[in-house]
Amino acid sequence: MYRTNTCGELRLANLGQTVTLAGWVQRSRDLGGMTFVDLRDRYGITQLAFNMETDAALCEQARRLGREYVIQATGKVIERSSKNSKIPTGDIELEVAELTVLNEAKTPPFTIEDQSDGGDDLRMRYRYLDLRRNPVRQNLELRHRMAMLVRNYLSDRDFLEIETPMLIKSTPEGARDFVVPSRMNPGEFYALPQSPQQYKQLLMVSGMDRYFQIVRCFRDEDLRADRQPEFTQIDCEMSFVDQEDVLQMFEGLIRHLLHELKGLEFGPFQRITWHDAMRRFGSDKPDLRFGMEFQEVTDVVKGHGFSLFDNSELVVGIVAEGCAEYTRKQLDALTDFVKRPQVGAGGMVYIKCNADGTLKSSVDKFYDAEALKQIADKMGAKAGDLMLILCGPAMKTRTQLCALRLEVGQQLGLRDPQKFAPLWVVDFPLLEWDEETQRFYAMHHPFTAPKPEDEALLADPGRWGDIRANAYDMVLNGNEVGGGSIRIHDRTLQNQMFHTLGFTDESAAEQFGFLMDAFTYGAPPHAGLAFGFDRLCSVFSGADSIRDFIAFPKNNSGRDVMSGSPSPIAQEQLDELQIAIKKS
Ligand code: ASP
Secondary structure, eight states: OOOSSOTTTOOGGGTTOEEEEEEEEEEEEEOSSEEEEEEEETTEEEEEEEETTTOHHHHHHHHTOOTTOEEEEEEEEEEOSSOOTTSTTTTEEEEEEEEEEEEOOOOOSSOOSSSOSOOHHHHHHTHHHHTTSHHHHHHHHHHHHHHHHHHHHHHHTTOEEOOOOSSBOOOOSSSOOOEEEOSSSTTOEEEOOSOSHHHHHHHHHTTOOEEEEEEEEEOOOOOOTTOOSEEEEEEEEEESOOHHHHHHHHHHHHHHHHHHHHOOOOOSOEEEEHHHHHHHHSSSSOOTTSOOOOEEOHHHHTTSSOHHHHTOSEEEEEEETTOTTOOHHHHHHHHHHHHSTTTOOSOOEEEEEOTTSOEEETTTTTOOHHHHHHHHHHHTOOTTOEEEEEEESHHHHHHHHHHHHHHHHHHTTOOOTTOOOEEEEEOOBSEEEETTTTEEEESSOTTBOBOGGGGGGGGOGGGGGGOBBSEEEEEETTEEEEEEEEBOOOHHHHHHHHHHTTOOHHHHHHHHHHHHHHHTTTOOOEEEEEEEHHHHHHHHHTOSOSGGGSSSOOOTTSOBTTTTBSOOOOHHHHHHHTOOOOOO
């Protein structure tokens, strides 16, 4: 037996017991007469004590232990003379009688402490050592707890966890596929699933009724910050349900997680239409941990000779409460912020409502006190507040103001990671126009049903942009954590949708024929959604990065710097696959 207990377990109640522990040497302290070693495993740290007087040889042996050596120690649990209240085992120590080195270790390239001295790259290269650190391990523990809660919640409600294939047919819609060459079928390729979308719909045709899967998905996208080429979804589908059933079921799931993991209670989640979300917050994933809603002032600012406002489709601002005291420097910094290429605004107008009731703005030349007062009233600003205003084409300006709102919210500490603001965004547009290719794309995916009352608009290409979908996203603290839709289960409507998306009968049959065939054998009405599991973990932790919740993530260039993938493969492998690499 390697151990009788773990390093996080022993307390005063165990005094006098003879136990064996095993783990890694966190650090050792040589105090002359005594040597102390902190022994660590996943469960905690226990202090080992070696006494020069009682056993000099053993003490010498302990002094030679290096950091991260793997050892086994047997001894008696005794009360510590100087206790450590910071750790649960801090009242006791082990008076060691027997020490075995199970494995020596090289000195790790960075310290295995909560605050490590290792930079990102180094820690990624030695990820297995990084995982020894508490904060990283705790992230994986949270991930595990969440996965178990999800499984139990869904299983209790009759969902079956069913695995779907990883090697599937490539489809062009959506993101780019990762492809896998087939050796047995030269010149042919599988794709790795971007999601199990079509399979879960087939499972509904099969009568499985309720399906879920915690499943790896792959998307070969240019990696924006905090995207991973492989990521995990909680993927779900249900039959004989309408939108209300789906929203109830899955807000129930998130409520359950918030209760179990955070001890928080929530009533029904707020719902907001996509149009309202864009108008009020400039985003389809608004952060509702704070207000600062958009205030449109287009009509009151026009006609004062300020051509920038006069010529803008939209003039819209936010009120930063109690910020009238912002200095020139702070305002300049905010102007610089909105002018950054990532935000892209031409500039920013401010109006201060001073505490004494006077108003001061960056456009005093054009607006007298009365005009400024009118704007302040329209925006609902009061004494002590600061108004920040942007202008330009409507959608673009809203997106820019969204960035400013989040920045100001951040600066004012309104985006508290321990606060949770879940909501549904509903009624997404069905179709999205793409300037580059001059065609409509499905905003969610081509299987999403239009709202029945908007279905007739499919006959009128001029109105396609107005069609609303029976699609919904769950948003948590400004993150889209999940999304899904009511599916089209009618073959005629699905064909109409494919035509709208520019497919011919042949190309639709070639890509989606098996699903369309299946729909001729009795497809039930069905709907579903998928949560981004990595993201859900990071938002629950109040962390920014999903990388920290994946045991072995890729870096921003899609590389695993630890194993060195992707990498070239041997010529024999290429030959076998009949693949020739073009030399540039
Ligand atoms: N398959 C969709 C996605 O990955 C989710 C869904 O519609 O269920 O976004």
